[in-house]
Amino acid sequence: PSEDRAALLALAVEAAQEGGRAAAEGQAGIGVLDTKSSPTDVVTEMDRSVEASIRKRIHGIRPGDPVLGEEGGAEPGQGAVRWIVDPIDGTVNYLYGRAEWAVSIAAETGGEVVAGAVYAPARGDLYTAVLGGGAFCNGEPISAAPAVPLELALVATGFGYDAGRRAQQAEVLRAVLPRIRDIRRGGSASVDLCELARGRSDAYYERGLNQWDWGAAALIAQEAGARVGGLHGAPPNSELLIAAPPELFAQLHDLLAPLGADTDVPAA
Ligand code: IPD
Numbered sequence: 001p002s003e004d005r006a007a008l009l010a011l012a013v014e015a016a017q018e019g020g021r022a023a024a025e026g027q028a029g030i031g032v033l034d035t036k037s038s039p040t041d042v043v044t045e046m047d048r049s050v051e052a053s054i055r056k057r058i059h060g061i062r063p064g065d066p067v068l069g070e071e072g073g074a075e076p077g078q079g080a081v082r083w084i085v086d087p088i089d090g091t092v093n094y095l096y097g098r099a100e101w102a103v104s105i106a107a108e109t110g111g112e113v114v115a116g117a118v119y120a121p122a123r124g125d126l127y128t129a130v131l132g133g134g135a136f137c138n139g140e141p142i143s144a145a146p147a148v149p150l151e152l153a154l155v156a157t158g159f160g161y162d163a164g165r166r167a168q169q170a171e172v173l174r175a176v177l178p179r180i181r182d183i184r185r186g187g188s189a190s191v192d193l194c195e196l197a198r199g200r201s202d203a204y205y206e207r208g209l210n211q212w213d214w215g216a217a218a219l220i221a222q223e224a225g226a227r228v229g230g231l232h233g234a235p236p237n238s239e240l241l242i243a244a245p246p247e248l249f250a251q252l253h254d255l256l257a258p259l260g261a262d263t264d265v266p267a268a
Contacts, residue, residue, distance in 0.1 A: 090188025106215030116216025
């Protein structure tokens, strides 16, 4: 049976708001609980407790749905909807008392994200979309900026936590920076994509993201008129995610592909 997308979005919004409120209340005085892939890849107590509360809320309404979360990993289930959850996307910003972080929740059916909510409580922004229904911020329709030529584009990006990968990302950036208007590194991939969706940047690219970073926000950017994908016609993926209005997507794609922006091996 086809799932009611509006109902899935409503559940994503409720869970994101509940988690986001708790995280916002606890932001002052938060500390590092643990590290993950490197000493700079941190996790706070709030990442874990917010993810647990989101899982509980989803399962309270839809027991049996599988959930993929940044902190708890993949929890299997027989349900028809897979939930993709990042409890705090932008954990380093969260730790430093900055506002650019968000709770991200996507609902996927048949391998396709059909509803997504990104809630950035410290900025007062709730971004939402259902497949085919447009994109919204706080209930108001949003749309990506019209495409500009690459040399006039404000391009957002981000970096992984691994030093070797960062060295390669710096090489790519060295080639990109002279070709564009300017670069932004916001610190939260989901907020970066949602900012693009409301015209606050022209394009975005990043290597090494996980599905919980982009699941909800890629749908929001797409519904706002951006093309979101990988290299050579691939769907958005961890090797490289590019988002921009279609004409600019093509230009950025053609700049990034020969630079080896999708690999950790330096271009020869
Ligand atoms: C990170 C943020 C950051 C991006 C990293 C992500 P996290 O997510 O989205 O902007 O550059 O690649 O890992 O770790 O804060 O959930």
